[in-house]
Amino acid sequence: MAFFARPSSSAVKIVAPSVTSPPPSPKPTSKRDATQRQCRNILIYGSCKYQDKGCIYYHPPRDTPSPVLPESPVPSAALPAQAVNAPVFVPKTPHYPTSPPTPVIVPLQSPPSSPSPSSAPSDLSYEHHEPFNPFASDDEVVNDGSKVPAVNPYELPSDSMLGYDPANMVDSFYTPPYYAQQPLNYHLYTQARPEVLAHKYFISDSIREELQRRSETIRTALVPDMMLPEEMQGYHSLVPLEPSTGDRRKFGNWYSSVYRATNSADGLQYVLRRIENFRLMQQTAFTAIENWSRLRHPNIVSVQEAFTTRAFTDSSLVVVYDYHPNAQTVYEAHIKPKAPQFQNGRLQTQSNRIPEQTMWSYVIQIANAIKAVHDSGMAVRIIDPTKILLTGKNRVRIGSCGVVDVLMYESHADIAFLQQEDLAMFGKLIISLCCNNPAPMNNLVKSMETVGRHYSSDLKSVALFLISKPGPHKIIGQLFDMIGSRLLTEMDEMQNAVDRLEGELLTELENARLVRLLCKFGFINERPEFAREPRWSETGDRYIVKLFRDYVFHQVDEQGNPVVNLSHVLTCLNKLDAGTDERIMLVSRDEQSCLVVSYKEVKSCINSAFSDLSRR
Numbered sequence: 001m002a003f004f005a006r007p008s009s010s011a012v013k014i015v016a017p018s019v020t021s022p023p024p025s026p027k028p029t030s031k032r033d034a035t036q037r038q039c040r041n042i043l044i045y046g047s048c049k050y051q052d053k054g055c056i057y058y059h060p061p062r063d064t065p066s067p068v069l070p071e072s073p074v075p076s077a078a079l080p081a082q083a084v085n086a087p088v089f090v091p092k093t094p095h096y097p098t099s100p101p102t103p104v105i106v107p108l109q110s111p112p113s114s115p116s117p118s119s120a121p122s123d124l125s126y127e128h129h130e131p132f133n134p135f136a137s138d139d140e141v142v143n144d145g146s147k148v149p150a151v152n153p154y155e156l157p158s159d160s161m162l163g164y165d166p167a168n169m170v171d172s173f174y175t176p177p178y179y180a181q182q183p184l185n186y187h188l189y190t191q192a193r194p195e196v197l198a199h200k201y202f203i204s205d206s207i208r209e210e211l212q213r214r215s216e217t218i219r220t221a222l223v224p225d226m227m228l229p230e231e232m233q234g235y236h237s238l239v240p241l242e243p244s245t246g247d248r249r250k251f252g253n254w255y256s257s258v259y260r261a262t263n264s265a266d267g268l269q270y271v272l273r274r275i276e277n278f279r280l281m282q283q284t285a286f287t288a289i290e291n292w293s294r295l296r297h298p299n300i301v302s303v304q305e306a307f308t309t310r311a312f313t314d315s316s317l318v319v320v321y322d323y324h325p326n327a328q329t330v331y332e333a334h335i336k337p338k339a340p341q342f343q344n345g346r347l348q349t350q351s352n353r354i355p356e357q358t359m360w361s362y363v364i365q366i367a368n369a370i371k372a373v374h375d376s377g378m379a380v381r382i383i384d385p386t387k388i389l390l391t392g393k394n395r396v397r398i399g400s401c402g403v404v405d406v407l408m409y410e411s412h413a414d415i416a417f418l419q420q421e422d423l424a425m426f427g428k429l430i431i432s433l434c435c436n437n438p439a440p441m442n443n444l445v446k447s448m449e450t451v452g453r454h455y456s457s458d459l460k461s462v463a464l465f466l467i468s469k470p471g472p473h474k475i476i477g478q479l480f481d482m483i484g485s486r487l488l489t490e491m492d493e494m495q496n497a498v499d500r501l502e503g504e505l506l507t508e509l510e511n512a513r514l515v516r517l518l519c520k521f522g523f524i525n526e527r528p529e530f531a532r533e534p535r536w537s538e539t540g541d542r543y544i545v546k547l548f549r550d551y552v553f554h555q556v557d558e559q560g561n562p563v564v565n566l567s568h569v570l571t572c573l574n575k576l577d578a579g580t581d582e583r584i585m586l587v588s589r590d591e592q593s594c595l596v597v598s599y600k601e602v603k604s605c606i607n608s609a610f611s612d613l614s615r616r
């Protein structure tokens with residue numbers, strides 16, 4: 001007994017009749033069996049020439065519609081090779097008990113020409129077969145006519161419900177109403193798009209390019225002969241992120257360098273900021289790093305850890321941060337003079353002016369970060385254009401946090417004082433960005449004039465507030481009162497950005513699933529080691545898979561030109577993955593035979609062929 005047998009196939013092989021072919025002589029079979037089965041000619045041609053000449057199969061009366069067929073053949077363990085040559089086509093029990101099954105009609109008198117998406121196969125399958133109904137197709141009608149709910153592919157078995165027992169949750173006096181839940185067939189949501197919109201199946205080129213550039217940066221090769229340590233404290237493959245030649249600015253009293261490195265434990269990339277020739281006097285200086293490593297904020301480059309090392313041959317302090325590939329400092333992006341470019345035939349200097357809306361976005365993001373730091377009882381201590389990173393479009397993050405806390409540990413500065421300094425540094429940063437000038441305080445009057453000329457009075461007021469004298473009411477929270485409704489504009493922008501990204505993500509939603517399916521195809525079709533094993537490639541499951549592959553990918557139009565239609569491919573693959581009951585006609589390459597099979601059957605053929613492969 002095949003307890004776990006798959007339902008038997010309704011695949012019917014239709015072979016072009018030859019003129020000399022003998023009348024269909026049924027295989028010897030018992031009289032009882034033959035009279036119960038409907039004659040295949042009735043199903044295929046609508047009539048049987050031999051009905052009154054001794055054909056032993058059942059022929060329904062001519063003027064009545066095709067009767068409901070007897071039970072399907074005994075289920076077999078998998079759609080077997082014989083199923084392709086099944087003697088009798090028995091359609092599946094209908095899903096709509098009120099309507100009789102529609103026979104498959106294939107006009108073999110004029111054998112189908114090369115299959116094309118718009119010609120015979122698809123037309124037939126759409127016109128003559130039940131349309132797929134996601135709410136009805138998976139229900140099986142049992143003998144007594146009652147419907148058995150279909151198995152929901154998304155339903156978890158009860159033992160995977162993590163201890164949740166719905167029976168115990170229901171009051172014993174209350175019987176909840178029973179609503180038949182129809183499983184949503186998510187696989188079929190993707191609608192075929194017109195060919196001109198085929199590119200909409202994938203994320204937009206600009207985002208793909210941006211992400212690919214980041215991915216490429218992560219994989220950039222190491223620079224040989226840099227005399228960098230091979231490994232330290234679990235980090236290896238160091239790559240400098242800034243040129244080691246030319247002018248070097250000091251970080252306070254120290255020179256610093258920045259490297260990208262890979263962590264051996266998680267394989268991810270991090271940024272190591274090294275402070276050269278630093279001697280740690282007290283281990284407690286690292287307490288601040290611990291506090292910073294607990295702070296996670298979208299506008300702060302996360303601090304991971306810090307250590308001292310002699311791997312660079314000196315005594316260095318290293319603070320480890322999250323790595324944001326292709327990040328730029330706002331100095332590099334907006335203040336550093338850009339090389340002149342040819343415009344309208346003339347060499348012209350490029351304007352670095354930041355649009356007002358972008359300025360507000362920066363102000364809000366940085367203010368937000370500062371507030372998070374101040375609220376957790378710390379101070380940023382370095383807010384400078386060379387330490388604010390631009391990690392995406394208009395996305396800023398304060399970097400290098402925690403370093404000053406370690407370097408200046410001995411000074412024991414008052415935290416309220418440091419927070420006031422943060423606000424002043426923030427004010428200078430805003431003026432600096434508005435004027436594209438790294439040192440705007442050298443001539444404050446002129447700088448404020450420039451700000452007033454190019455930006456709104458609100459922005460100027462914010463900058464003036466921040467650089468004003470410290471006082472008890474000068475706190476970062478007050479800035480948000482001044483910003484007012486611009487916060488809402490920023491919120492709108494952020495939500496729009498999320499919507500845009502979700503939209504982009506949606507275009508790729510089906511792809512991983514379809515790639516898995518295509519991989520199965522690749523594993524099964526044209527295996528060279530089984531090329532001489534006809535049982536593998538030319539019969540049964542594999543043959544159906546092969547014909548289906550031709551149906552999906554190798555169709556030709558009336559002129560015999562290849563049909564390259566992505567929508568057709570994706571629609572077919574989606575239906576295949578969902579295993580719909582919709583039937584299609586597969587035609588052999590020599591056009592001598594064709595098979596009518598449902599996607600459900602093709603799906604089980606693929607699964608069985610694939611599991612056969614994996615078992616070998």
Ligand SMILES: Nc1ncnc2c1ncn2[C@@H]1O[C@H](COP(=O)(O)OP(=O)(O)OP(=O)(O)O)[C@@H](O)[C@H]1O
Pocket residue numbers: 241242249250256257258271301321322323324325326327328329331386387389399
């Ligand atoms: N967390 C990070 N992720 C990715 N890149 C970073 C990160 N931190 C710094 N960088 C990059 O490393 C480079 C050097 O950083 P650094 O802070 O030294 O800037 P800088 O402009 O060289 O400043 P300074 O002149 O003070 O050295 C910059 O191009 C910056 O974009």
